[in-house]
Amino acid sequence: MESLNGIAFFVQAAETRSFSEAGRVLGISSSAVGKSVARLEERLGVRLFHRSTRSITLTAEGALFLERCRRILCEVEAAELELSETRLAPQGKLRVSLPLVSGLVMPALTAFMHRYPAIELDVDFSDRMVDVIEEGFDAVIRTGELADSRLMSRQLGTFKLLLVGSPRYFSRHGIPRVPADLAQHACLQHKFPSTGKLEPWPLRMPAGTAEPILPVSMVSNTTEALIHVARDGLGIACLPDFMVRDAIVAGELVTVLDDFNQHQGTFRMLWPSSKHLAPKLRVFIDFMGTELFKT
Numbered sequence: 001m002e003s004l005n006g007i008a009f010f011v012q013a014a015e016t017r018s019f020s021e022a023g024r025v026l027g028i029s030s031s032a033v034g035k036s037v038a039r040l041e042e043r044l045g046v047r048l049f050h051r052s053t054r055s056i057t058l059t060a061e062g063a064l065f066l067e068r069c070r071r072i073l074c075e076v077e078a079a080e081l082e083l084s085e086t087r088l089a090p091q092g093k094l095r096v097s098l099p100l101v102s103g104l105v106m107p108a109l110t111a112f113m114h115r116y117p118a119i120e121l122d123v124d125f126s127d128r129m130v131d132v133i134e135e136g137f138d139a140v141i142r143t144g145e146l147a148d149s150r151l152m153s154r155q156l157g158t159f160k161l162l163l164v165g166s167p168r169y170f171s172r173h174g175i176p177r178v179p180a181d182l183a184q185h186a187c188l189q190h191k192f193p194s195t196g197k198l199e200p201w202p203l204r205m206p207a208g209t210a211e212p213i214l215p216v217s218m219v220s221n222t223t224e225a226l227i228h229v230a231r232d233g234l235g236i237a238c239l240p241d242f243m244v245r246d247a248i249v250a251g252e253l254v255t256v257l258d259d260f261n262q263h264q265g266t267f268r269m270l271w272p273s274s275k276h277l278a279p280k281l282r283v284f285i286d287f288m289g290t291e292l293f294k295t
Helices: 002-016 019-026 030-044 060-084 102-115 167-173 179-184 223-231 241-249 279-291
Strands: 049-051 056-058 092-098 119-125 139-143 151-159 161-165 187-190 216-220 236-240 254-256 265-272
Touching: 002 019, 002 030, 002 060, 019 030, 056 060, 092 279, 102 119, 102 241, 102 279, 119 279, 139 279, 151 279, 161 241, 167 254, 187 223, 216 223, 223 236, 223 241, 236 241, 265 279
Parallel strands: 092 119, 092 139, 187 216, 187 236
Antiparallel strands: 049 056, 139 265, 151 265, 161 236, 161 254
């Protein structure tokens, strides 16, 4: 049991990058955490942390050991759950990262909270590519294909990027008929927060024509800001269909260049493959898989 405690103390220290913060979370003194880690290092014969007066950082050996320790603690948690929690309603803290598309995720998220009031959600809204394991998330929702072999995934639904503008804008500036016409229009563009690069518009170019250089009228690191600007008649934006659906039905936005649009995107739920599917995580995956794209 002392070895298991030492592993738990080590993992907490690694995740918080602080003995004092780890002690606060664990309800023990920082010196107790430090001594436990020191005993663990002595037993293993390796140094797990680089220490300074202000912070601690993992050594290469510590980073390798951390991944193994997380698996060990997940197995212990799984064993405990099998014995004590499987008959209980899903409960406990669930840390998730969701994209900055509140119009899509919030209805499903609030419905989940009504259904499972004993689950405490710790939600990080961000469009950046978080490191699910290193940052300690139970699950994240992101677009694209799975590229991390440490993760499991489930497809939640598909979407399409649409080029949209307001009827007022097009009455003043004309409707683009081919992609090359966009060079004469005000373009409202999305910038990836993680790279600072502009998101390409999904244009299928006619044979023998080059992709136009899009004039930049506005750049934003969140797509939700662009829809307001587009609705106000200030330019053309490239936005997900679920975000503009209501505005299109209301006549506030119209699509253009549909015949030249070649986009198809996918939302996925990702979670650590070593993570035991505790009841709280299992019901979250199942619920979002059913409700997120429910129409």
